[in-house]
Amino acid sequence: MLELKSIDLKKVKTETLIIPVCEDRDIHDDRMISSLITRAKKLKEFKGDKGEEVIFYTPPEVKADRVIFMGLGKLKELNAESLRTVAGKAVKKCINMDLPEVLIASPSAKKIKMEMPLPLEAIIEGACLGNHLFDKYKDEKKHSSLKKISFLVKRDVAESSGKLLKSITTICEGTIFARDLINTPSNDKKPEQFTKIIADTAKKENLKVKIFDEKELKRKKFGAMLAVAAGSESKPRMIVLEYNPKDAKKTVALVGKGVTFDSGGINLKPTGSLEEMKSDMSGAAAVAATLIALAKLKPKTKVIGIIPVVENMPSGNASRPGDIVKSYSGKTVEILNTDAEGRLILIDAISYVVKKYKPETLIDIATLTGACVVALGEKIAGVFSSDDELAQSIISSGEKTYERCWHMPLPDDYKEDLKSDFADLKNIAGSRWGGSITAALFLSEFVGDTRWAHIDIAGPSYMKKGNAYCGVGGTGFGVRLFCDLLEKL
Ligand code: BES
Ligand code: MN
Ligand code: ZN
DSSP states (O other): OEEEEOOOTTTSOEEEEEEEEESSSOOOSOHHHHHHHHHHHTSTTOSOOTTOEEEEESOTTSSEEEEEEEEEEOGGGOOHHHHHHHHHHHHHHHHHTTOOEEEEEOOOTTTTTOOTTHHHHHHHHHHHHHTOOOOTTOSSOOOOOOSEEEEEOOHHHHHHOHHHHHHHHHHHHHHHHHHHHHHSOGGGOOHHHHHHHHHHHHHHTTOEEEEEOHHHHHHTTOHHHHHHHTTOSSOOEEEEEEEOOTTOOOEEEEEEOEEEEEOOTTSOOOTTTSTTGGGTTHHHHHHHHHHHHHHHHOOSSEEEEEEEEEEEOOSTTSOOTTEEEEOTTSOEEEESOTTOOHHHHHHHHHHHHHHHHOOSEEEEEEOOOHHHHHHHOSSOEEEEOSOHHHHHHHHHHHHHHTOOEEEEOOOGGGGGGGOOSSSSEESSOSSSTTHHHHHHHHHHTTSTTSEEEEEEOTTTTEESSOBTTBOSEEOOTTHHHHHHHHHHO
16 A cells, blocks of 8 residues: 655654665755754765665654665766665565565655656655565565555645555556566466456456457458467467547557567577566567556547467477468568567557557557667667657657667668568568667558557566566566656657
8 A cells, every 4th residue: 555644753653764865965854854864874884875774773853663764875866766766675675674564755856856746756656666576476475565655745745646646556556467467477378368367457447358369360360470379279369458538539559569478489499598488478568557557547548459469389380481471461471480470460460450440659569679689788678660759759758767768760771671582571681680670660561651669678578687676577668658658649
């Protein structure tokens, strides 16, 4: 449970009080807090430097069992991300100490030269996301999430920010839903199961849900997608989620890559590349979680989520390199590499949504290429769009949420490399250079005139090492980004 509180620390008993401390400036309004900080800073080991921590037990100034001071560093380095980080760290620390609740003192926006509600938003986000544990598969559970997280704010803020708290919590819960889906092992999220988890959750939020099973996919001629699914014992699915508010003027479509496991197929991946491939449905998770969050946030735009779900496996029925298939659009594709499967399922979903819903804007999100990770590293997503305004909106939402994105080029002449000798297109380029670009160009062949952007999240969708507000595994990248973006579109 999360709440905003405005209390007198001298009178009201608190178990654990967290005070973020700036090295070179007092950033709190509460005089009691300021005097505690002055005392903490008299200690040799604590200056308020980034990462520094010190604990006072039952200090006489306030009615708290313990006060934990956490350093933020210098004022000029302070930003929303450092606040998210400090809040996440505070929550993680309490979890590890088995303390069930915490009160975090929110700094004064004025004193840190940020505009409200940004700093409060950041602290709530960091705390809420940091309170997530994925221990479903551990028989021996070491710790549990905090039962209650409170934020100490001024009275007027406590009274006016209830809605803000609710919406941030909703978006963070979405992120956590996506993380849980990603962390779920592939043996427990085969396409049918994965689809059911999403559909059940979406129905609870009154989203319109449609599921196409294999029979329906065959009938509708989703040829590219079916070719990817062919090698697996588990049958493919396509999920369509609709958020349809009254009087909506615009439609945005989100398409998410849902490969529940990517073995590479006949072009089998080597050891070292297979271990994290349960996360190849991170795009799907982001789209599903966004729609579920939107159903609660109720923005004005109509949003359609399209999620093609398959497992990419080698077998006697699997597609072979050299196979030619007819995609939903009618264009034929020569599958020269069965490991370039993401683009095959995406083009069918994209063609379908363009034809059926004619959205103003179409954005797909996918763990599409290792090449994008080579280009931008593990923390930044690649954004591909010939619409600079749309790309810029995505990038600025990325800056706001710290789900960072970089605008990548879509050079027309590189398309040459995707021409097949035998079919309309081949699914890998002749050259291995610029692999994230040629993958995006491949998708661009299926969007028609629709305003479109593609987000490659192969890097930031998954973390080998956790950080202050995300554990090891799925990050839920995309949910906060989309929720911010859809408010603007
Ligand atoms: N799912 C992978 C991309 C990926 C790589 C995601 C690393 C996360 C981490 C995708 O399906 C794939 O295998 N792409 C190939 C494309 C190649 C065959 C043209 C790749 O990146 O090697
Ligand atoms: Mn692959
Ligand atoms: Zn893949």
